[in-house]
Amino acid sequence: MSKNILITGASSGLGEGMARIFAARGNNLALCARRVERLEALRDELLQKHPGITVTLKPLDVMDYDQVFEVFRAFRAELGRIDRVIVNAGMGKGQPLGTGYFWANRQTAETNFVAALAQCEAAMEMFREQNSGHLVMISSMSAMRGMPKNLTTYAATKAGVAALAEGIRSEMLGKPIKVSTIYPGYIRSEINEKVKNTPFMVDTETGCKALVKAIESEKPTACVPAWPWTAVGFLMRNLPLSLVKKLG
Numbered sequence: 001m002s003k004n005i006l007i008t009g010a011s012s013g014l015g016e017g018m019a020r021i022f023a024a025r026g027n028n029l030a031l032c033a034r035r036v037e038r039l040e041a042l043r044d045e046l047l048q049k050h051p052g053i054t055v056t057l058k059p060l061d062v063m064d065y066d067q068v069f070e071v072f073r074a075f076r077a078e079l080g081r082i083d084r085v086i087v088n089a090g091m092g093k094g095q096p097l098g099t100g101y102f103w104a105n106r107q108t109a110e111t112n113f114v115a116a117l118a119q120c121e122a123a124m125e126m127f128r129e130q131n132s133g134h135l136v137m138i139s140s141m142s143a144m145r146g147m148p149k150n151l152t153t154y155a156a157t158k159a160g161v162a163a164l165a166e167g168i169r170s171e172m173l174g175k176p177i178k179v180s181t182i183y184p185g186y187i188r189s190e191i192n193e194k195v196k197n198t199p200f201m202v203d204t205e206t207g208c209k210a211l212v213k214a215i216e217s218e219k220p221t222a223c224v225p226a227w228p229w230t231a232v233g234f235l236m237r238n239l240p241l242s243l244v245k246k247l248g
Contacts, residue, residue, distance in 0.1 A: 002053070004079045006030040006072065008062060008119055009089030011038040014138065014187060017208030018086065018215075023050050025212075030075035030082065032060035033089070054079065062089045062115035072122035084134040085123035086215070087116050087161070094153040105153040112157035113164075120164060127177045134178045136215050137165035141185045141229055144236035148245045169220060178218045182211060185229035200228055 005022050009015040011033035019029055023046040031039050036059045043055045056078050058071045076082050090112045095101035120135065127133030140158040147155035162181050169179035186200050187207030202210075202225060214222035223229035236244055 002026045002028060003083035004028045004030065004081060005084045005086065006032070006075055006082050006123075007086045007088055008060065009033055011035040011042070013204070014184070014208060014211060015086070015088045016042060017204050018088070018212055020046065021208055021212045023053055023055070026050070026053060028054040028056075028079060030056050030058075030079060032058045032071055032075075034059065034061050060089075062119060063111060065115070065118040068115070068118040069122045069125075072119075072126060076126050081130055082123075082126050082133065084136060084215075085119070085126075086136040086138065087119045087123070088138045089115065089119070090138070090157075092154055094150045096149045097152055108153050109157055112154065113160045116157075116161045117164065120168065124168065124177075132176045134180065134215075134218060135165070135168065137161050137179070137181045138211075139165070139181050139183050141183050141223065141233060141236070143183060144233050145241070145244045147247070179220070180215060180218060181221045182214055183221070183223045183229065183233065184211065185223065185225065185232065187211075187224075200232075 005027050007015050007019055007029065010019050010031035015033070019031055019042060023029060029046070031042065033039055036057065039057045043057055046053070046055050056075060058074060060067060060071045062068055091108055093104045094108045095104050097105065116137070123133070123135050127135065139162040142151055142155035143158035143162045146152065165179050165181040172179055184207065187202055188204050207225065210225040214224050223233045236247065
């Protein structure tokens, strides 16, 4: 059965890749991001390949918190209901603390956590009214431990959103609202296109297929791709920090 799926940050990277796969599976899509022209190109591509689905678009800067609620409500009004919200929008900017880049770390923290909180609020508002839905939080393998240097703030935000999702999941246990936290490993996308020689890196298509598979399983948590990241996650949580820091 097809679903109405809302994806934030859908104009590039993992959001764009997931949209293509969900569309190929016959789902209707509500896509939002700042770069509307890229959303329009994606919509045209998807409708040409899959004319039986609905793809609706809206511009959204997730840092405009009022706009988050307006856009989510408008999508629901257009489609009648939203079955799944994927909180995907985020950024990877960051610098070692104490080096004069508070503005960059603050921007990362606000985009990845406070804006994600707004998206969760807006999604849960709809799901509580519907008494159904699936909230998906895109975290990161870096959430498993504190990370050094440029990753410090980013990892902290991803740990924060994972805890946020777990708190919502705890409240929703036994209810028809599911909450999943996805921990992607190294998947090639625009956010890391300049990073070279990274172990276990997979291409965007492979990574997005694994993401969609994990999301559709509706498991509470999943490391993606499962191999090797489930094992790596265990090691990250249990190895001495002196060894974990080498992953940063």
